[in-house]
Amino acid sequence: MPEEGAEFAPVSALLSFAEIERFIYAALPLGITKIRLTGGEPLLRPRLAELIAPLSDRVGLRDLALTTNGVLLAPNVRALFQAGLRRLNVHLDTLDRERFRTITRRDDLPRVLAGIEAARNLGFQVKLNAVAIKGLNEPDIPALVRFGRENGIEVRFIEFMPLDAQELWAMDRVLTADEMIESIEREFGPLVAVPDADPRAPATEYQFADGPRVGFIASVSKPFCGNCNRLRLTSDGKMRNCLFARDEVDIKSLLCSDDLRERFKQQFARRFGPSGLATTSNAPHSLRPIALCTRSGARRFLSSENGLNVTSPVRFSVALTRYNFRFQ
Secondary structure, three states, X not given: OOOOOOEEOOHHHOOOHHHHHHHHHHHHHHOEEEEEEEOOOHHHOOOOHHHHHHHHOOOOOOEEEEEEOOOOHHHHHHHHHHOOOOXXXXXOOOOOHHHHHHHHOOXXXXXXXXXXXXXXXXXXXXXXXXXXXXXXXXXXXXXXXXHHHHHOOEEEEEEOOOOOOOOOOOHHHEOOHHHHHHHHHHHHOOEEEOOOOOOOOOOEEEEEOOOOEEEEEOOOOOOOHHHOOEEEEOOOOEEEOOOOOOOOEEOHHHOOOOOHXXXXXXXXXXXXXXXXXXXXXXXXXXXXXXXXXXXXXXXXHOOOOXXXXXXXXXXXXXXXXXXXXOOO
C-alpha cells in the first residue's frame, strides 16, 4: 500500500457476503476446488466468520484458507476456528521490530506474533509468507527460517514482484530463490527439493535433513505462468486470472441472474477465450512470461464441457477489502 494517495473504497462498493457466497456456489461445479480469502486485509471485514462458516461446510470445496497481515488475528482467531477455518497464511517480512516499523509504518510486530501464537495454540495450520528484497530485509531470511523451525511453521519466501504503485520495484532489488537458498544453506545446512505433489502450486518446497520445510515462490526468476491455475475475484466483483492483468470480467453485474453459472461461463469465454485473449502487453519486458498467463489460464478454463478441466482443479482467491490508487 502506498504511503500517500490511497483512497479506501466504501463498503457499499464491495461485494456483500451473500454475493460472494452466490458466486462461489455457482463456480464450484465448474471445477473450483480451493478458495483463499485475501485482501487488502480480510480481517478488516466485520463478522468475517459469517462468511467462512457456510463456505467451510460446502460440499465440493476441498480447501479454504485465509491470508492476513496478522495485526487483527489474535482477537478474531477463535471465531475463525469455530467457523471452520483451519489454514492461515500470515504475511511477515521481518522479526526485527524497527525494520517491521519501517516496512509497515506501524509498530505492530508484537500483535502479529501474538496472533500467530494464538492460532497455533488453537490448532491452525500456519504458514508465513515473506517478500525478500535486497537491501531491506536480507538479514531476516535466516531469522525467519529459525523462527519457523522452532515453531513448526513453514516459511515461504516470495521474490519481490512489481506490484507497487510507487514504482519502487527494480530488478536489482530482487533477491532470487537461488540466492536465498544459498544463504539458508550456509546457516542451516543442505536443503533437498521435495517432490512436487501439486505441479500447479506456485511454491517450490525444500526440506532440511531433520524434517522442517521451507518454500520459495520464484515468480520473477522462474515464472510459473504456464502452470498457473488461479483465478481472482476482486472485492468489487471483477474477475482476473493474473495479478498483472489489465483486463477483467465484471461478475457483480451477473449475480442477479437466474442462470448465473451459464452466464459466467459465457462471459468468461467471450472475454478471455481463444479469439479474444487478454494480455498485459504494456508490462515490463522482464514480466512478459507473467503477463501471458491469461492465455494459458483461459484455455484451461474452457477445456472441458462443464467449463474447467477436471484434472486441473482451479484455485480461487477472493479479495474482501481494497483500496484505490492511481497508476502513472
